[in-house]
Amino acid sequence: MEPLLRIRGLSKAYPGVQANDSVSFDIGSGEIHALLGENGAGKSTLVKMIYGLVRPDTGTMELLGAPYAPPKPGEARRSGVAMVFQHFSLFEALNVAENIALGMEDAPDRRALASKIREVSKAYGLPLDPDRLIGDLSVGERQRVEIIRCLLQNPKLLIMDEPTSVLTPQEVGILFTTLRKLKSEGVSILYISHKLEEIKALCDHATILRLGKVVATCTPANETARSMAEMMIGAELAMPSARDYQPGEVALELSHLSLPSLDPFGTNLRDVSLSLRKGEVMGVGGVAGNGQDEFLLALSGERAVPAEMIKLKGAAIGNVPPEKRRAMGLLTAPEERLGHAAAPDMSLVDNAVLTGQTRRNLAKNGWLNMRKAASFADEIIARFDVRTPGNHVPARALSGGNLQKYVIGREVLQSPDVLVVNQPTWGVDAAAAAAIRQALRDLAAAGAAVLVVSQDLDELMEMSDTFAVLAEGRLSKPQPAEGLSIEEIGLMMGGTHGMEAPNASA
Amino acid sequence: MLRLERRKAPSTQMLWLTPILAVVLTMLFGGILFALLGKDPVAAIQMIFIEPFTDSYSQRQLLIKGGPLILIAIGLSLGFRAGVWNIGAEGQFIMGAIGGGAVGLALYGTPGIWVLPLMATAGALCGFAWAMIPAFLKVKFNANEILVSLMLVYVAENFLRAMVTGALKSPDGRGFPESRSLADYASAEMPMLIKAAGLNVGGLVALGAVVAAYALLARHRLGYQIKLTGQAPRAARFSGVKPGFIVAATLGISGALAGMAGLFELVGPAGKLTTNFPLGYGFTAIIVAFLGRLHPVGILLAGILMAATYVGGETVQFQLQVPAAAIRVFQGMLLFFLLAVDVLVAYRIVRKKEAV
Numbered sequence: 001m002e003p004l005l006r007i008r009g010l011s012k013a014y015p016g017v018q019a020n021d022s023v024s025f026d027i028g029s030g031e032i033h034a035l036l037g038e039n040g041a042g043k044s045t046l047v048k049m050i051y052g053l054v055r056p057d058t059g060t061m062e063l064l065g066a067p068y069a070p071p072k073p074g075e076a077r078r079s080g081v082a083m084v085f086q087h088f089s090l091f092e093a094l095n096v097a098e099n100i101a102l103g104m105e106d107a108p109d110r111r112a113l114a115s116k117i118r119e120v121s122k123a124y125g126l127p128l129d130p131d132r133l134i135g136d137l138s139v140g141e142r143q144r145v146e147i148i149r150c151l152l153q154n155p156k157l158l159i160m161d162e163p164t165s166v167l168t169p170q171e172v173g174i175l176f177t178t179l180r181k182l183k184s185e186g187v188s189i190l191y192i193s194h195k196l197e198e199i200k201a202l203c204d205h206a207t208i209l210r211l212g213k214v215v216a217t218c219t220p221a222n223e224t225a226r227s228m229a230e231m232m233i234g235a236e237l238a239m240p241s242a243r244d245y246q247p248g249e250v251a252l253e254l255s256h257l258s259l260p261s262l263d264p265f266g267t268n269l270r271d272v273s274l275s276l277r278k279g280e281v282m283g284v285g286g287v288a289g290n291g292q293d294e295f296l297l298a299l300s301g302e303r304a305v306p307a308e309m310i311k312l313k314g315a316a317i318g319n320v321p322p323e324k325r326r327a328m329g330l331l332t333a334p335e336e337r338l339g340h341a342a343a344p345d346m347s348l349v350d351n352a353v354l355t356g357q358t359r360r361n362l363a364k365n366g367w368l369n370m371r372k373a374a375s376f377a378d379e380i381i382a383r384f385d386v387r388t389p390g391n392h393v394p395a396r397a398l399s400g401g402n403l404q405k406y407v408i409g410r411e412v413l414q415s416p417d418v419l420v421v422n423q424p425t426w427g428v429d430a431a432a433a434a435a436i437r438q439a440l441r442d443l444a445a446a447g448a449a450v451l452v453v454s455q456d457l458d459e460l461m462e463m464s465d466t467f468a469v470l471a472e473g474r475l476s477k478p479q480p481a482e483g484l485s486i487e488e489i490g491l492m493m494g495g496t497h498g499m500e501a502p503n504a505s506a
Numbered sequence: 507m508l509r510l511e512r513r514k515a516p517s518t519q520m521l522w523l524t525p526i527l528a529v530v531l532t533m534l535f536g537g538i539l540f541a542l543l544g545k546d547p548v549a550a551i552q553m554i555f556i557e558p559f560t561d562s563y564s565q566r567q568l569l570i571k572g573g574p575l576i577l578i579a580i581g582l583s584l585g586f587r588a589g590v591w592n593i594g595a596e597g598q599f600i601m602g603a604i605g606g607g608a609v610g611l612a613l614y615g616t617p618g619i620w621v622l623p624l625m626a627t628a629g630a631l632c633g634f635a636w637a638m639i640p641a642f643l644k645v646k647f648n649a650n651e652i653l654v655s656l657m658l659v660y661v662a663e664n665f666l667r668a669m670v671t672g673a674l675k676s677p678d679g680r681g682f683p684e685s686r687s688l689a690d691y692a693s694a695e696m697p698m699l700i701k702a703a704g705l706n707v708g709g710l711v712a713l714g715a716v717v718a719a720y721a722l723l724a725r726h727r728l729g730y731q732i733k734l735t736g737q738a739p740r741a742a743r744f745s746g747v748k749p750g751f752i753v754a755a756t757l758g759i760s761g762a763l764a765g766m767a768g769l770f771e772l773v774g775p776a777g778k779l780t781t782n783f784p785l786g787y788g789f790t791a792i793i794v795a796f797l798g799r800l801h802p803v804g805i806l807l808a809g810i811l812m813a814a815t816y817v818g819g820e821t822v823q824f825q826l827q828v829p830a831a832a833i834r835v836f837q838g839m840l841l842f843f844l845l846a847v848d849v850l851v852a853y854r855i856v857r858k859k860e861a862v
Binding site: 300301302321322323324326332334336339340341342343344345346350353354355357363366367368370394397 | 515724725726727728730733734737738740741742743744745746748
């Protein structure tokens with residue numbers, strides 16, 4: 001049978017990097033096709049060529065047998081190719097229907113569009129009220145807006161870039177039901193993800209990219225997650241070793257920590273209490289935007305709270321500034337690498353100074369010892385296998401995974417008593433993620449208390465001794481991670497949030 | 507077809523080539539400007555850019571004129587690096603001259619080698635205090651420091667007018683709006699250190715500021731925090747930098763240096779306070795800071811180049827009878843071209859390939 005999209009020998013080079021190297025594969029009609037690969041494997045470039053955002057250097061594509069070379073996304077959409085991006089482009093101050101109208105070439109009038117949105121959202125099991133403001137929607141609901149925007153164009157091929165990274169397990173279930181329904185109607189889906197279990201559950205075929213080339217194709221149902229991971233990284237996966245959990249005395253205690261968000265669409269932190277012991281890894285799950293940012297700002301000291309709300313080894317430190325907290329043994333690693341955890345245009349040496357000044361004695365009477373800073377940077381690079389031409393390169397020149405290893409390494413090597421990390425492996429390839437998790441567990445094994453905030457449940461289940469969920473700014477009661485089921489966690493995470501049908505009163 | 511393509515990393519080479527390119531473009535278009543005014547463009551450009559470096563009188567003037575520009579620009583560059591935009595150095599310059607000058611006038615006739623250091627300190631303190639106004643309003647009420655510092659220039663100018671017609675008016679000036687001449691007061695006179703080079707105490711302080719700023723930015727914690735705040739404000743907060751402190755420190759330093767420059771200008775070339783005392787050095791120093799890439803050594807070179815346009819500009823005014831405003835246009839052009847060619851640091855020009 002004629003494939004829907006035939007890709008032959010697509011290549012694209014950027015200065016200094018061959019992003020895609022004669023990639024060829026077919027996507028059949030009505031199939032869910034997985035595109036797998038580590039960060040930097042060339043998935044995004046490939047997808048951008050299919051969607052008309054980037055033009056290939058060489059190679060051809062055929063859509064239903066006809067030559068297909070979209071010069072721009074509008075052209076791709078007219079040919080029946082639609083895409084849901086990982087990062088949404090929605091205006092928070094406008095409502096659902098207005099946002100969808102903005103993305104359409106010839107939008108029907110508001111009333112007709114609203115009823116069309118209701119119709120499509122109902123048909124595909126994606127409840128959505130066209131009159132609600134985007135700012136009031138959860139991340140999962142925002143994704144529905146993007147999906148429905150695509151579905152209104154009756155696509156033949158729907159490209160989805162990491163769609164589940166922001167969803168609760170229940171929302172993932174709803175999304176999968178929708179995707180299977182689309183498939184049964186003959187729509188093909190190109191599904192990009194890191195999450196191997198999902199691909200096993202959902203996809204008919206998989207094409208695996210490494211360093212810009214197709215290295216394997218497979219039928220996910222016949223593979224294990226491990227075998228696919230190994231095809232993807234081309235090496236055996238280093239799983240963290242098991243560890244005895246022997247909790248010591250309380251290192252960090254939060255009592256009724258509350259902090260209003262400065263962001264008008266942010267979430268206020270409400271009444272968060274926990275106690276974290278030496279040698280313990282506590283995982284804090286939950287979908288981003290539920291107070292994680294505020295939680296981290298309060299712990300790092302970037303925002304002050306009443307002193308008694310945070311106690312480090314018994315000392316009240318809620319109002320103590322960041323550098324002093326570090327001196328006392330509390331270190332943090334924020335989620336955003338570029339611009340928050342690291343200064344993009346500064347060298348790795350300068351970035352070592354960013355948090356290492358006090359604990360590493362890099363300054364004396366206000367004067368920095370740059371030689372010492374350089375050797376600290378070199379130590380991080382060596383111990384955490386950071387791939388870089390040297391310690392002089394600016395942080396932005398490193399790939400995401402390498403910079404993350406650097407940023408986590410910088411904190412771990414300062415031997416903290418308490419380390420708080422947010423999304424330690426977000427957007428990081430499997431090998432680097434495994435190394436980071438191992439480093440955090442080793443730190444706890446050596447007697448530090450580690451608090452891991454993450455959206456990745458698999459990661460938290462793998463690492464944590466105790467587990468809690470941050471939802472709508474409140475923290476659930478921490479409990480032993482052993483024996484928790486994914487369903488229980490899902491209910492802790494959002495309960496039924498965003499799953500009830502919209503009030504179809506309008 | 508030519509088009510701009512983003513570079514992978516900003517070009518260091520271009521970072522230093524673009525100021526030179528800007529100077530060349532200024533020469534070219536400045537020449538056109540002079541030609542339109544009916545003057546010989548080649549002679550004019552030569553008088554502005556070449557003669558100040560070859561003629562021995564003009565050579566001495568370079569450091570004398572460049573000193574205050576460099577001193578002010580060094581201070582401003584620290585703020586600019588941190589994203590703190592002090593546009594009011596002219597006001598701090600004037601207040602420094604008034605404050606330091608008032609000390610000298612109060613001590614008028616008293617001998618002592620401590621007089622000039624005391625005046626310089628007073629000048630620096632007055633400039634510092636004047637700069638603390640925008641700093642305070644910024645930290646407390648998040649008022650825009652660009653507007654506040656700029657507006658305070660006009661307040662300072664009017665304050666100067668009030669002083670030279672009031673409290674600081676010369677008792678034997680026959681009613682002219684000017685102070686006593688500090689040039690007649692030996693202890694307040696600025697010592698010339700190396701006559702052949704035109705290096706006076708003000709010039710030495712300016713050179714000292716260049717070295718100090720270099721060390722501060724390369725090695726000191728405060729310099730590090732300044733750079734960090736400018737490049738990544740959130741990372742700076744995470745690191746533990748207090749944004750309010752950086753605002754106050756950079757405005758304070760630039761205010762103190764501008765105030766001291768004002769005092770040196772008063773005890774050096776100007777000699778006395780008059781309503782014509784402000785020459786716009788505080789504004790020209792902004793051009794110097796950017797032309798020098800906010801780098802201490804760059805500022806030293808840019809300050810000397812800018813001084814040349816002043817020295818040469820005077821020659822051109824005198825010999826070719828062009829209006830003084832033409833020289834200011836010329837200096838403005840320099841900043842304008844610098845900003846325009848700046849795009850080459852982050853982008854490169856490529857020849858567009860024909861569509862396949």
